[in-house]
Each structure stands twice: as structure tokens, then as C-alpha cells.
Amino acid sequence: xxxxxxxxxxxxxxxxxxxxxxxxxxxxxxxxxxxxxxxxxxxxxxxxxxxxxxxxxxxxxxxxxxxxxxxxxxxxxxxxxxxxxxxxxxxxxxxxxxxxxxxxxxxxxxxxxxxxxxxxxxxxxxxxxxxxxxxxxxxxxxxxxxxxxxxxxxxxxxxxxxxxxxxxxxxxxxxxxxxxxxxxxxxxxxxxxxxxxxxxxxxxxxxxxxxxxxxxxxxxxxxxxxxxxxxxxxxxxxxxxxxxxxxxxxxxxxxxxxxxxxxxxxxxxxxxxxxxxxxxxxxxxxxxxxxxxxxxxxxxxxxxxxxxxxxxxxxxxxxx
Numbered sequence: 001x002x003x004x005x006x007x008x009x010x011x012x013x014x015x016x017x018x019x020x021x022x023x024x025x026x027x028x029x030x031x032x033x034x035x036x037x038x039x040x041x042x043x044x045x046x047x048x049x050x051x052x053x054x055x056x057x058x059x060x061x062x063x064x065x066x067x068x069x070x071x072x073x074x075x076x077x078x079x080x081x082x083x084x085x086x087x088x089x090x091x092x093x094x095x096x097x098x099x100x101x102x103x104x105x106x107x108x109x110x111x112x113x114x115x116x117x118x119x120x121x122x123x124x125x126x127x128x129x130x131x132x133x134x135x136x137x138x139x140x141x142x143x144x145x146x147x148x149x150x151x152x153x154x155x156x157x158x159x160x161x162x163x164x165x166x167x168x169x170x171x172x173x174x175x176x177x178x179x180x181x182x183x184x185x186x187x188x189x190x191x192x193x194x195x196x197x198x199x200x201x202x203x204x205x206x207x208x209x210x211x212x213x214x215x216x217x218x219x220x221x222x223x224x225x226x227x228x229x230x231x232x233x234x235x236x237x238x239x240x241x242x243x244x245x246x247x248x249x250x251x252x253x254x255x256x257x258x259x260x261x262x263x264x265x266x267x268x269x270x271x272x273x274x275x276x277x278x279x280x281x282x283x284x285x286x287x288x289x290x291x292x293x294x295x296x297x298x299x300x301x302x303x304x305x306x307x308x309x310x311x312x313x314x315x316x317x318x319x320x
Contacts (some may be wrong), residue, residue: 001026001316006044006067007059008034011209012088013238016140017059020308023141024316029053032061037065048079055319058086058111061104063094072110083319087115090139090237091229095166099124108132113319117273119234120256135315137238138308139245144214145299147247155184155285157212157220160239163193166229172198174274178224181278182285188216217248221291222281230255244268244302249295251280261306267298 003021007014009032021028029051033040047053056075058067072084086108091175093101099121108114108130113133116122125132156178163173172193178195179185187204207213217223227237234257243250244267252258252269262268269284271277284291 001054003028003055003057003105004047004051004053005057005059006033006040008032009215012242013059013137016138016207016308017312020141020312023309024312027051033058033067034060034062034065040067041071045075045078048075053079053082055083055085055316057315058084059089061086061088061093061107066104066107067176069107069110072107083113084111085113085115085315085319086111087135087315089117090116091232091235092167097121099128105130113315115315115318117188117235117238118229118232120232125175133315133318135311135318136234136235136236136306137241138306138311139238139241139302140210141303141307141309143242143245143299143303144211145247146211146214146218147295150215150218152221153184154180154186154216154220156185156224156281157188157216158224158226159188159207159216159243160226161189161196161197162187162191164190164276165192168226171226174226174277175224177274177278178281182281186216186220209224213242214246217246220248221288222252223248224277225250225252227253227255233257234260236261240268241302241306244295244298245307247295247299249284249291250298251277251284253277262298262301265276266294267301269294 003026005028018028018030029047093104114130114132117137119134122132122134158175176197179201185201187198187201189206191202195272223243225240229235230253240250242253251269254272264270269280273278305315
């Protein structure tokens with residue numbers, strides 16, 4: 001299949017998706033609509049025609065960086081043989097839950113298929129006229145296992161966004177509590193807070209690339225995966241998949257339906273609140289053998305069931 005993939009070049013997800021589709025034998029034409037958005041209305045029709053595209057797949061539906069409903073309708077008239085699909089990796093857009101975002105709803109109704117990582121939102125989206133399906137994120141099939149021979153010199157690490165005023169607001173107080181109790185903690189990624197104790201434990205940047213990310217995971221005894229929207233059924237962040245694929249022991253907030261995704265206590269560890277998180281960190285720092293067994297089982301499960309290859313096979317199976 002010839003696929004036109006429209007999504008930002010973030011150095012992670014776009015590469016994972018392209019690699020997975022190519023592994024499956026598909027031809028992929030990629031456009032970064034975050035960088036070239038102003039030119040996309042000219043580029044997209046030309047690409048659909050010249051490359052004999054069969055599927056137009058759009059990710060990253062950010063404000064002012066997403067194709068309008070009129071544009072999608074025009075494409076469907078001009079290229080009726082093409083199938084149009086979008087996939088979103090978040091529960092919210094611009095601070096609103098997807099089913100409550102009227103502007104976005106009008107757009108995604110135009111797509112033949114809409115895929116979301118939030119199973120708990122599918123029924124409501126379908127009731128509002130969206131052909132919605134649940135498809136999880138995943139990890140790269142080329143995950144780096146650097147666990148052997150690398151000293152685990154970091155007690156706790158968190159790789160991700162901290163302190164954004166609109167999302168994941170619970171991360172700052174939790175990470176502050178962890179730092180105050182476990183000084184050997186590392187924070188990596190975009191930080192929007194000026195909290196001195198967090199900045200003093202921050203790498204002052206995101207990771208450079210996947211290999212450095214894997215090295216940090218390999219050096220960490222406990223990899224924290226505090227995902228947002230834990231009350232939405234079967235929502236699970238790609239962060240945990242990537243940590244586990246790289247052989248990391250993951251301690252995640254206990255989200256709704258997580259038992260259907262992983263075997264809790266054997267493939268992943270979870271906590272229910274801040275107090276429980278601190279107690280679990282203390283416990284697993286003391287129980288190295290148990291920690292390592294969970295990390296090993298978690299990696300095996302992700303590489304077997306939760307790669308982007310699996311997710312894209314599901315998407316293409318639905319579209320077929």
C-alpha cells in the first residue's frame with residue numbers, strides 16, 4: 001500500500017511509525033505538517049496524485065496545525081479512491097477532552113476512520129458521529145536493550161514533561177516529594193516550572209536521541225511513568241511502553257483497565273497515590289531481584305504485543 005503519512009518529525013513516534021509500515025512492506029511518503037503547514041494545501045493534493053496514494057494517515061491534530069474539515073472534504077471529492085484516517089495520541093486537545101472539543105469533532109467526522117489511544121472515549125465519539133476505534137500506542141521494534149553492563153546509578157528517573165500549566169498538573173508535587181525523599185532522582189525533558197528542587201535534579205534538556213534515552217533507562221533502578229488521564233479506561237502512555245521496551249523497571253500510576261494491558265506486579269508495578277508511590281519506590285529499591293524480574297517480563301511483553309507494528313496492523317485491518 002502507498003501511504004501518505006502527515007505528522008511532525010519528532011525524532012521518535014514518526015520514525016517508529018515509518019519503520020513499522022516499511023517493515024510491513026508499505027511505501028511511506030512523509031510530510032511534516034508542523035514545519036510546512038502553510039504549504040500543505042498545495043503539497044498534499046500533488047502527493048496524493050503523483051505517488052498514487054491509497055491511504056492518507058494524519059497524526060498530531062494540534063491547534064492551527066491540523067487540516068480543516070473543508071480541506072478534507074475537498075480531498076475526498078478529488079481523490080475518492082483514497083482512504084482518510086487520523087490517529088491521536090492524547091485524551092485532550094487545547095485543554096479540552098476530545099469528545100468535548102466541538103471544533104475538533106467537526107474535523108474528525110470528515111475522516112473515514114478516527115483512531116484514539118483512549119478506549120474510554122470511543123463510545124462517546126461514536127455517539128457523536130465519529131467512526132472511532134481504540135488503538136494503543138506502542139514501542140519501536142528496534143528498542144535498545146542496554147541493561148547489561150551498565151551500572152544502575154540512578155535511583156529514580158522521570159523522562160517527560162513537567163509543570164505544564166494545562167496538563168499533568170499532578171506531576172510537580174509528586175516529583176517534589178520523590179526528590180525530597182530520594183535525592184538520587186533525575187528529571188529529563190521539558191520543564192515549565194521554576195521549582196528550585198526540581199531544576200536542581202533536572203538534566204536541563206530532553207534526551208538527545210533514542211540511544212541516550214535507552215542509556216538513562218538502563219542506568220535507572222526505577223523509571224517513573226506518571227501518565228495523565230488515569231481515569232479514562234484503557235488509556236496508557238507511550239512513555240511506559242518505551243521504558244519497558246528498553247528493559248526498564250516501570251512504576252506507573254494505577255490507571256483504569258491497566259490490568260487488561262499488563263500483569264500488574266509481574267510485568268509492571270503501579271501505585272495509587274503519592275504516599276503509595278513513595279512506599280513502592282522504597283520497597284523496590286530494596287528488592288533488586290524482584291525489580292529485575294519485573295523489568296525482564298515487561299520488556300518481553302512489550303516486544304511481543306505492544307510494538308507500533310502491532311498497532312498499525314490493527315489500524316490497517318480495520319481500514320481494509
